[in-house]
Amino acid sequence: MVKTILVSKQSGERQPFSKEKFIESIVRAGATGDIAMEVADEVISNLYNGITTREIYKNAFQILRRKMRSLAARYSLKNALLELGPSGYPFERFVGEFFRKEGFMVKTGQTIFGKCIQHEVDVVAEKEDLTIMVECKYGNEQSKVSGVQVPLYVNSRFNDIKSVWAQEERNQGKEFQGWIVTNTRFSTDAETYGTCAGLHLVGWAFPDKGNLREIVESKALFPVTSLTTLNKKQKQFLVEKGIILNEHLLGRYDLLESFEFSPKKRDSVINEIEALSAVAKIL
């Protein structure tokens, strides 16, 4: 049995450390039960009489972050995105989710009138005084490259739409931006032209700051294709049902029922989803 350790509370009062209560608080912070237990064991090994609550939680949060990061790192988000295909629609939804998390009102697959013609626009994101038109270029192979024609045609499309938007009364004083987001990469010419033309280009590793890798990792945008407990066909089924992110599956476990999993298998899937969901809260 562990010897009783006295902890100094902020009031100056001392009370014995309770492993049970500590685990509860870590779970409330977003960790799964397993990980909370591991964190507790590590925290306990660092305890000393008179340690403050503040120190315990500072230590606990560091351990928690380290464990969650290594959990998240197990998932190759790049590969998960490459598996969102075969069509480009799930990637458009995925990009839409990113803008939604950033506080934008998001619409996908819109038909929008320009000065000359109407255009199919993958994502339209609006926030206060900013309206963004996004062209999504999805590739299911790492080697796929968006060439210079992409920013060239997107620039004309953006200008054709902007000339209508800019005249609408509700849009006075608003800023308009044209973005191109790809899960693979742009040719050098595409990067040079797009940037020069004032477009915002986001590739897997472009630009150095604010590229797609940074965005999906920092926002912990886990697509269902990142789950290791589902096979390709099952992931595809979910994607076709419009379940693009793991968090879309939370509360829709009924969809897993059609896979006829054993109770044990079902639990392992749910555990994985919840563990990754916890990562998203903590990172």
Next chain:
Amino acid sequence: MVKTILVSKQSGERQPFSKEKFIESIVRAGATGDIAMEVADEVISNLYNGITTREIYKNAFQILRRKMRSLAARYSLKNALLELGPSGYPFERFVGEFFRKEGFMVKTGQTIFGKCIQHEVDVVAEKEDLTIMVECKYGNEQSKVSGVQVPLYVNSRFNDIKSVWAQEERNQGKEFQGWIVTNTRFSTDAETYGTCAGLHLVGWAFPDKGNLREIVESKALFPVTSLTTLNKKQKQFLVEKGIILNEHLLGRYDLLESFEFSPKKRDSVINEIEALSAVAKIL
């Protein structure tokens, strides 16, 4: 034997009609010997004593044009263009030849600096105060359609280049045009956007006036792929040697030698080339 017919010359003098001299003059006008003979036979059947030289030649030219047109019509220029592939280069050369015939200085396959990047431009045609940048879209199937992305990216490319051209001193006062020429067709959106954006779109049947069909027929631009006396492989060989039009073959019959034709076969090829060349002069 044919009875002697007296012909009234402009001087009022009468002299007997000479079939031999008549055939010679039709051949000088561009007809092949065979066709000149056919024309002579038809002209002779319409002769009467006292007919004027003027009437004879008016009649002869009508017959000649009818025969040449039916000769030209035997060649499907649309199919001949569809056989220029597999790459798009021969079609670029072909489009260049059209502008050359219109009196332009023509360069194909140029790399040109724009404001943001350098671009590959298929054809640049210059004449007096007009410089034209041409994007060629070659399709080897009738069903191939240039979609709206084509005029969208060409418009950006044209604007990027124009902003450099317009600043050069030698270009002051010059007009710049962006053209897209395809041997197949444009989507409706492509036509609408391209026209609205101020580009010049030329498809096989677009626009109603000045389309590619009209251009190649009125200029009798016969590509070597229109010859019926050569097989696909032989035509391909010539195209790869840069021989795009039949008239490029005139005086380069040495190239036919590598086909190891019999003298009879070689003569039939040369006769066909010369017949079509005559069409070009007469139509």
